[in-house]
Amino acid sequence: MSGTKEKIVSMADRLVRTKGFNAFSYKDIAAPLDIKNAAVHYHFPAKCDLGVEVIEQEIEKFREQTGKWKQLPENEQLARLVDVFRQHNSQGNICLMGSLATDFETFAPAMQTKVQEMADGIVTWLTQCLEQGRKNKCIHFKGAAHARALLIMSNLQSSLLLSRVMGPTAFRSIADQLMEDLCQK
Amino acid sequence: MSGTKEKIVSMADRLVRTKGFNAFSYKDIAAPLDIKNAAVHYHFPAKCDLGVEVIEQEIEKFREQTGKWKQLPENEQLARLVDVFRQHNSQGNICLMGSLATDFETFAPAMQTKVQEMADGIVTWLTQCLEQGRKNKCIHFKGAAHARALLIMSNLQSSLLLSRVMGPTAFRSIADQLMEDLCQK
DNA sequence: AAATATACTTACTTAGTAGTAAGTAAGCAA
DNA sequence: TTGCTTACTTACTACTAAGTAAGTATATTT
Numbered sequence: 001m002s003g004t005k006e007k008i009v010s011m012a013d014r015l016v017r018t019k020g021f022n023a024f025s026y027k028d029i030a031a032p033l034d035i036k037n038a039a040v041h042y043h044f045p046a047k048c049d050l051g052v053e054v055i056e057q058e059i060e061k062f063r064e065q066t067g068k069w070k071q072l073p074e075n076e077q078l079a080r081l082v083d084v085f086r087q088h089n090s091q092g093n094i095c096l097m098g099s100l101a102t103d104f105e106t107f108a109p110a111m112q113t114k115v116q117e118m119a120d121g122i123v124t125w126l127t128q129c130l131e132q133g134r135k136n137k138c139i140h141f142k143g144a145a146h147a148r149a150l151l152i153m154s155n156l157q158s159s160l161l162l163s164r165v166m167g168p169t170a171f172r173s174i175a176d177q178l179m180e181d182l183c184q185k
Numbered sequence: 186m187s188g189t190k191e192k193i194v195s196m197a198d199r200l201v202r203t204k205g206f207n208a209f210s211y212k213d214i215a216a217p218l219d220i221k222n223a224a225v226h227y228h229f230p231a232k233c234d235l236g237v238e239v240i241e242q243e244i245e246k247f248r249e250q251t252g253k254w255k256q257l258p259e260n261e262q263l264a265r266l267v268d269v270f271r272q273h274n275s276q277g278n279i280c281l282m283g284s285l286a287t288d289f290e291t292f293a294p295a296m297q298t299k300v301q302e303m304a305d306g307i308v309t310w311l312t313q314c315l316e317q318g319r320k321n322k323c324i325h326f327k328g329a330a331h332a333r334a335l336l337i338m339s340n341l342q343s344s345l346l347l348s349r350v351m352g353p354t355a356f357r358s359i360a361d362q363l364m365e366d367l368c369q370k
Numbered sequence: 371a372a373a374t375a376t377a378c379t380t381a382c383t384t385a386g387t388a389g390t391a392a393g394t395a396a397g398c399a400a
Numbered sequence: 401t402t403g404c405t406t407a408c409t410t411a412c413t414a415c416t417a418a419g420t421a422a423g424t425a426t427a428t429t430t
Contacts, residue, residue, distance in 0.1 A: 004407075022208045023291045025387060039408055041389065094287065101346035102279065102287040106208045119350045143365065147358040150351075154343030154359055155336060161286035162339055165304045173332045174339055180328065189377075210417060224378055226419060 005043045007033050013054050017093035021051060021103050048108040051100075055114040058096050059121055066125055074133030075183045081126075082175050085156045089163050089171040097122070098157040123149050139182050152178065190228045192218050198239050202278035206236060207288050233293040236285075240299040243281050244306055251310055259318025260368045266311075267360050270341045274348050274356040282307070283342040308334050324367050337363065 008029055015024035026040045026047070044050035065084070069077045088095060100107075100115045107115070126149035133139030141148045159174040193214055200209040211225045211232070229235035250269070254262045273280060285292075285300050292300070311334035318324030326333045344359040 019291050020205070020207065020287050022205065023288060026389090027387085035407095036409055037388090038390080038410080042406095042408065045389080047388070097350075098283075098343070098346060099287055101350050102205050102284055103208060104349050106204050115350055119347070123351070143362050147362045150344075150347060150355055150359050151340060151362050154347055155339050157346065158283070158339030158343040159335075161283060161342065162304070162335060164289050165282075165286050165300055166308070166335075170335055174335050177328050177332045177336050211419090212416080221379055222418090223380080223420080227376095227378065230419080232418070 004033070004035065004039065008040055008043055008050070009053050009057060012050050013057070013096075014093070016051075016054060016099050017088070017096060020099055022106060046108075048111050051107070051111045052114050055096070055100070055111070055118050059118050062118075062121060062125075073138050074129050074136060075138040077129050078133070078139065078182065079179065082156065082179060085160060086171070086175060089160055089168060092164075094160040094164060095157050097153075098161055101157075123153060126153060141182055152182075189218070189220065189224065193225055193228055193235070194238050194242060197235050198242070198281075199278070201236075201239060201284050202273070202281060205284055205288060207291060231293075233296050236292070236296045237299050240281070240285070240296070240303050244303050247303075247306060247310075258323050259314050259321060260323040262314050263318070263324065263367065264364065267341065267364060270345060271356065271360060274345055274353060277349070279345040279349060280342050282338075283346055286342075308338060311338060326367055337367075 011029045011033060012024075015028055019028075026037050029040050030037045040050070044053065065080075066077070069080050072080070085095065097115070097119060100111075104112060104115060123146070127146045130139055130141065130148055130152075131145040134141065134145070155174055155178050159171045162174070163169075163171040196214045196218060197209075200213055204213075211222050215222045215225050225235070229238065250265070251262070254265050257265070270280065282300070282304060285296075289297060289300060308331070312331045315324055315326065315333055315337075316330040319326065319330070340359055340363050344356045347359070348354075348356040
């Protein structure tokens with residue numbers, strides 16, 4: 001165990017969120033970690049393997065975080081989710097889903113499947129959170145919970161993209177409006 | 186005049202929307218048009234020039250379309266805009282803004298500026314449409330029109346991205362919910 | 371008829387890219 | 401102490417990218 005593998009994944013995660021999956025190379029990972037190109041290939045033979053690992057860690061992280069919020073009221077859980085995006089925004093990151101969705105068609109099947117797995121996981125959690133929140137009267141919305149979950153997810157995803165182009169206030173504006181719509185009615 | 190230049194731009198537009206700006210090469214344009222790589226360079230010396238042209242044509246197209254809708258009620262204008270996205274969705278395209286926002290950080294300054302110009306144009310139009318629509322009581326929403334415009338734009342943008350990953354029903358779900366929220370209250 | 375411009379092609383350079391094959395140093399295991 | 405594994409490095413291959421220089425065919429102008 002050297003920690004190098006973890007550093008590679010973390011570097012890749014950052015690069016996917018800043019430049020996009022197709023826009024970084026093994027060199028971009030190797031150079032700042034002061035290892036050689038081939039060392040990255042040792043841990044991840046193909047770039048696809050690295051991509052899959054990055055997504056798997058994100059799925060795991062999401063599961064952990066949402067698990068911790070279980071006892072909170074649903075509107076609070078939603079606020080925490082928005083906060084995760086807020087943090088990414090302040091670090092200049094875009095969301096993993098947003099970044100990977102753009103390049104989706106260029107991915108190997110194994111990676112496409114993983115991206116879908118991640119998307120399904122987030123939407124499923126969000127749908128349940130909304131449904132339960134409506135039952136407990138702390139979240140208010142019209143229509144099906146699943147449709148609303150897609151709407152919210154799309155907002156969070158794009159808010160980070162728009163922020164990059166239109167300045168970081170775009171995120172705040174979207175996030176605030178979103179929470180207001182859902183929680184103060 | 187040979188029409189080749191127009192074909193190149195149209196091909197590039199399609200490629201940006203399907204694969205992303207960094208994921209296609211001049212070869213991907215030249216081969217299907219049965220011309221050589223260098224012919225593309227003849228019309229667009231650098232890839233950045235091609236990108237700028239694609240965006241400029243999109244800005245022009247947006248201006249033309251919205252111009253045609255001027256006499257319509259604002260909720261109808263909004264419906265037309267959603268319809269433009271619906272067409273892209275059925276063709277497997279993602280929106281130009283969404284695609285370019287992901288790769289934004291990797292662009293040359295000239296292209297970054299053009300992307301911002303396009304974003305500003307869309308948001309400005311949408312903000313005015315919403316404001317006027319609220320005044321005329323055919324569009325209903327809370328909060329500032331500008332914030333709402335960002336929210337809607339982010340929805341349309343991401344709906345195409347999510348559709349690609351989660352299947353084309355995702356778009357319909359988001360678009361329907363969106364129009365319902367704004368127009369039937 | 372000669373000069374010029376347009377729209378390319380041919381053939382190339384430079385600078386990457388992912389990926390691999392072979393070697394090595396350090397540590398542990400029998 | 402010999403062998404095996406881990407975690408790399410060195411040195412490469414095969415390929416693709418953007419971009420360029422020089423030449424050519426065709427049409428247009430003078």
